[in-house]
Amino acid sequence: MASVTTAPPAPSARREGSTASRSVNDLAIRVGTVNGSGSQSSNLVLLRALNHMGIPCSGKNIFPSNIEGLPTWFHLRASARGYVAHRQDVSILVCMNEQTAADDIRRVAPGAVVIYRDDFKEDVSGLRDDVRMIAVPFQKLVEEAYPNDGTKSYRETLRKVINMVYVGVVAYVTGIELEAVEHGIRREFPGRKAKAGEVNIRAAQAGFGWAAEHLGSEPFACRVERMDATLGQILVDGNRASALGAVFGGASVMTWYPITPSSSLAEAAEEYFKRTRENGDGRKTFAVVQAEDELAAIGMAVGAGWAGARAITATSGPGISLMTEFVGLAYFAEIPVTIIDVQRMGPSTGLPTRTSQGDILKLHLLGHGDCRHPVLIPGSVKECFELTGEAIDLAQRFQTPVFVATDLDLGMNLWLSEPFPYPTRPLQRGKVLDAVDLQRRGGFGRYRDVDGDGVCYRTLPGTEHPAAAYFTRGTGHNESSGYSERPEDWRRNLDRLTRKLETARAELPRPVIAIEPGAKVGLIAYGSTDPAAIEARDLLRAAGVPVSYCRIRALPAADSVAEFVSKCDRVYVIEQNRDGQLCMLLRATLEGSLDDRLFSITHYNGIPIAAGDIVGPVLDWERNFQEHHIPSAQPSPPDPRGNGEGPVVSTE
Amino acid sequence: MSRAEATVPVHAGDRTFELPLLAFQGSPSTLCKGCGHNSITSALIDACKSLGINPYSTVKLSGIGCSSKTPAYFLNYSHGFNALHGRMPSVATGAALANARLTVVGISGDGDTANIGLGQFKHACRRNLPMVYLVEDNGCYGLTKGQFSATADLGAPLRRASGERNTTAPLDLCLEAIAAGASFVARSFAGDRKQLGTLLRAALAHRGMAFLDIISPCVTFNDFPESHKGWDWAKAHEEPLQELGFVPHFEPIEVEQVEGEATRVRMHDGSWITLRALSHAEHDVTDRASALRLLLESREADEFVTGLLYLDSDRPDFVTEQDLVDRPLALLDDESLRPSREAFEAILAEL
Ligand SMILES: Cc1ncc(C[n+]2csc(CCOP(=O)(O)OP(=O)(O)O)c2C)c(N)n1
Ligand code: SF4
Ligand SMILES: [Mg+2]
Secondary structure (H helix, E strand, C coil), X not given: CCCCCECCCCCCCCCCCCCCCCEECEEEEEEEEECCCCHHHHHHHHXXXXXXXXXXXXXXXXXXXXXXXXXXXXXXXXXXXXXXXXXXXXXXXXXXXXXXXXXXXXXXXXXXXXXXXXXXXXXXXXXXXXXXXXXXXXXXXXXXXXXXXXXXXXXXXXXXXXXXXXXXXXXHHHCCCHHHHHXXXXXXXXXXXXHHHHHHHHXXXXXXXXXXXXXXXXXXXXXXXXXXXXXXXXXXXXXXXXXXXXXHCCCCEEXXXXXXXXXXXXXXXXXXXXXXXXXXXXXXXXXXXXXXXXXXXXXXXXXXXXXXXXXXXXXXXXXXXXXHHHHHHHHHHCCCEEEEEEEEECCCCCEEEEECCCCHXXXXXXXXXXXXXXXXXXXXXXXXXXXXXXXXXXXXXXCCEEEEEEEHHHHHCEEEECCCCCCCCCCCCCCXXXXXXXXXXXXXXXXXXXXXCCCCCEECCCCCCCCCCCEEECCCECCCCCECCCHHHHHHXXXXXXXXXXXXXXXXXXXXXXXXXXXXXXXXXXXXXXXXXXXXXXXXXXXXCCEEEEEECEECCCHHHHHHHHCCCEXXXXXXXXXXXXXXXXXXXXXXXXXXXXXXXXXXXCCCCEHHHHHHHXXXXXXXXXXXXXXXXXXXXXXXXXXXXXXXXXXX | CCCCCCEEEEEECCEXXXXXXXXXXXXXXXXXXXXXXHHHHHHHHHHHHHHCCCHHHEEEEECCCHHHHHHHHECCCCEEEECCCCCHHHHHHHHHHHCCCCEEEEEEEHHHHHHCCHHHHHHHHHHCCCEEEEEEECCEECCCCCEECCCCCCCCECXXXXXXXXXXXXXXXXXXXXXXXXXXXXXEECCCHHHHHHXXXXXXXXXXXXXXXXXXXXXXXXXXXXXXXXXXXXXHHEEECEEEEEECCCCCCCCCCCCCCEEEEECCCCCEEEEEECCCCCCCCCCHXXXXXXXXXXHHCCCXXXXXXXXXXXXXXXXXXXXXXXXXXXXXXXXXXXXXXXXHHHHHHCC
């Protein structure tokens, strides 16, 4: 494969607007706490409050691989324009963890507001003179709001409730309405937790009241105001969405082995299965098995798929490694199975709680010998839902492993989304022959390409017909699944598998293409990079570099991707992995000498990619091209659709 | 009646029908002549025929090895799956869940089970997966040319010019199976067709993990006089625990009671096993501790004890425990697989 040209280092000065300037509904907050201290509820309350006020918002947990005691951050963003990507340059920093406070304060942009505990051992007030430092007596406030009630767990509860005090302070400083905060708290503490909810409401009020009293009418730069952009939206993480996709996509056997960040997917699926897939007397139309390891998880899924179940398993990178051999077998033996990879960083101990798109190439080629698999790549929680169901259907139709590649950012963070549509298409079963079909046809050859599309017919164990049984094996086989070492049999079979993949390719989710009139430059991105790419397009347009955008939603890539590239002088392929894996694949596979138009921009520090991580390198490259007058690969043909009326969006 | 026309009565639930003999046979074996695995294949075909098991609803699964090739040599009318080395149990688990009506027969080797597949094997036992699990145990890797497996005798010489001795003590797979929770555990010998046949029939009637460790000589790599996995040594030293009988549930119970000596154990499906002690009369097959003790002691004494070691017909099996609907998951219609729009809306409303 061609080597990858990497982008020059991103510029250190951020090109996004200074946060010190006044803004409405353009807010980024970073909260530093200690993990296990119960701050998650507080952060979700802020998110729910913003959502309640109708302002598009998103939240990201930057957490350690630990149960209690290590630093953790929550990033929250509100944006009138609907930007939900990660943003590093925050306008408000909340420091609840002394361990990281000084470092966090040093990194914050000039003009930011820093809210911190007044009882830190070290005095941090003098660290910066270009930010607004607000020391808050959190301990005192929480003890007043929630006096000792004599319960054994009082200290423990207090330690959690203190986080709700900063919610109140942040609300005051930014203009989040107290009513919206209270609404958020009630959502976070429903039913039996309502009493705890009231305690938390008092804590939030205490923070808000303290701020009102001590900060008075100080004009803060970043404010929020009610909008109506989130009406009817749901707030959900990608894992839960995928879980729903599996349950409503008709999965019948789910196997898994716990691994962050995929565990919550299987756990949510089990919860929904139990709620919705038990008949009147409690008998199940599903089986969920927590296997002894990923070898067994995939083995069970393969066995189930072979015997006719709609089988699915979920894991992350290290689990994918263990599943490799079975995936290779399922590819050759042609067994339907769906595998969700919620990608994370590195090997088993790597950065299990940090996001990555580092498995993408491996998923596509997983196995041994010649293997290629369909990989569906959701770019939103809605697509996590839709493409999981789609993957199960595709696996049945093409009798092969189908991957869904999400990642930790998509999977474990909460995202606002329009409600998912109830799936109405009948479940796809693929080419399965029953006893009646066999009788009519007078038999079948398991690996015979009757229809010329590379997809053969199969029978399920239990079919009562003398011609039903066949022998499944990973070894060389002929069209009737008999053992064969004949070179022509092996080759013919491989060629048919290629044909099958080509048939499948035409049926995979199409890329989403937005042509910018007059643009000579294109962006290609996929998965959770989408929000940052969308934001980057706007910033690039403002910087005088209009770009078209193609978001790939499946591998192998559709023909329209090559067509997209052919219309651009340069295309930046943006990925959250070090080596530009998709860029390599596109260079090697796109038809029509397009490889020298592709430039790789990569982001791989484990933190979700931000628009700035794209804009910086693109502008650097573009400046480079201008300065050195590097001729474009080929003049772009005039775009027939370029009528100057904004981007043309299509899902070809 | 000529052989080709011969038919076998099949008992499928309440139905009985005839299938040609061919339904129970398989492709010709490609294993070495005299290989113990071939004897086991014949015994298995006989057991399936005499019980009249339904080949249509039987699946035969295996790992990788000479032993794991054998599913191609029996039950033509059953779906077969030659899976991965050491991973047959997980495939069996998935198949059993997808279609709980299937009779699952798994064939493995000592390398396949005691080496690479020990984990999956023990977890399948622990789950009491409803299947017949046969290890065709030759104390070596046949297919990769005779290397030691984890059941190779301590001190056994490697069948190679260099002839190194095995310095690692073997695992006893029956001991492992019982410790892990299998509910039917037996040891037999490819050369003891009568006992093996009875145990296979009982195993097929058992609901739960029916594990059989069958000594199955590899004539090419491990059949020298001192080899505990060789024909001669095994024949000379086999010490059957019991004289075994099996009465399937569909036959009238005329259990032949040998005065005061025989015990009989009723199986889940109404079949009976009868046992008349031949050695170690103190052993109680329904007592796990007794079985473990027997295995440990016979190992110390270098005895080759065969027969039924342990049986628990009451322990619930993994698939039953799942509480699945009657219709196999593999055959469910859209309505059963996709919950209603109302259920969907209710979940979205919580988000
Ligand atoms: C993952 C993997 N590693 C190694 C092998 C090579 N291999 C094939 S069969 C075998 C050993 C089989 O021994 P056993 O299960 O005892 O079967 P036997 O041939 O003795 O009947 C090995 C190591 C393989 N097929 N797959
Ligand atoms: S090598 Fe050994 S185990 Fe394999 S077929 Fe020959 S005799 Fe049997
Ligand atoms: Mg062996």
